[in-house]
Amino acid sequence: MPQKNIVLKGLGAKYGIKHRKSFTQVHHLMKQKRKCPECGGSIIREAVGIWTCKKCGIKIAGTAYDLKL
Numbered sequence: 001m002p003q004k005n006i007v008l009k010g011l012g013a014k015y016g017i018k019h020r021k022s023f024t025q026v027h028h029l030m031k032q033k034r035k036c037p038e039c040g041g042s043i044i045r046e047a048v049g050i051w052t053c054k055k056c057g058i059k060i061a062g063t064a065y066d067l068k069l
């Protein structure tokens with residue numbers, strides 16, 4: 001049977017598979033590529049709930065790990 005390789009991010013083995021899997025899910029959600037509605041540049045998460053455009057510097061309020069435009 002072929003094994004599916006899932007790359008788990010961040011947490012070490014001591015945290016257990018359940019938390020490592022959910023951490024990975026959130027991590028990928030957070031690091032998704034998002035486009036700025038103003039200039040089309042990339043948006044990064046500056047702090048919890050604060051998202052900033054790298055190019056034009058616009059700040060957008062979102063949820064802690066996700067941004068819905």
Ligand SMILES: [Zn+2]
Binds near residue numbers: 058
């Ligand atoms: Zn922008």
